Amino acid sequence: MKIANSTRADITEIFRLYESATNFQKTKYTLHWPKFETSLVETEIEENRQWKITIDGKTACVWATTFDDPQIWEERNADPAVYIHRITTNPEFKGQNMVATIVAWAKEYAKANNKTYVRLDTVGQNEGLINHYIKMGFNFLGLYNLKHTDQLPSHYHGNPVSLFEILI
Template identity: 65%
Template sequence: MIITNSNAEDIGEIFSLYRVATDFQKTKNIVLWPEFKQSLIETEIAEKRQWKILIDNEIACIWAVAFSDPQIWGEQNADPAVYIHRIATNPKFRGQNLVAEIVEWAKKYAVDNHKKFIRMDTVGENKPLISYYLKCGFDFIGLVKLIDTDGLPEHYHNAEVSLFEINLSDTD
């Protein structure tokens, strides 16, 4: 298993995994991801914020990171945190606890980037996903109604989000 930055050659596969994730979301009757703009992914790749797990030279999982997320985290955005977004897993590799691998990677990544928190969100109150993220080491912070969603992907508009956090001070 190798964790590395995604590159421009991965864009087709990234969008394929987003479509697969959206199809999976449809089966769970939860909020669906919109179709993301290619420019967003290109920017994340250029800024080295789009990541992938490779298993046997195949993309098993992708995600993006950010160091700021004020519209979702409000005043807490002032905390030094890394924010994980849009985890999508290749169905061939489901059930291999790849989010736990991302969490272990994120702990080192956060420390290397002088961050004290690892944070994530998911739209809505998806109880099975909340339970899974708790098993991966996150604390469930709660459900928050978003106020200012201008510029956020459309699935955040008029939405409540579940917030998750790992406080690295608590893991020492």
């Protein structure tokens, strides 16, 4: 297992995994991911904020990070944190607890970058996902209605978000 930054060569696979995740979301929930802009992922790759886990040469999981997330975290954005977005597991690797691997990595990444928190969010009150993140060590901070969603993907518009954090 290897964790590394994604590259431009990974873009097709990243979007294949996003599509797979969105299709799964549509079978379970009323809220699901929109189609993300290629430029979003390209920027994350250029800024070394798009990550992947590879196992035996296959992409097992992808996610993105940022150190700044003011539209979601509002006044809490002032805290030194690493924010995780769009965790997506390859269906071939479901059940191998990729989130636990990401959490362990993120704690070390946060320390190395002088951050105090690892944070993530999910749109809506998805009890299964809330419980999963709690089991992974996150504190569930509750549901929040965001004030400024104009620069966020469409699934954030008009929907509450569940916020989570781990204090390092």
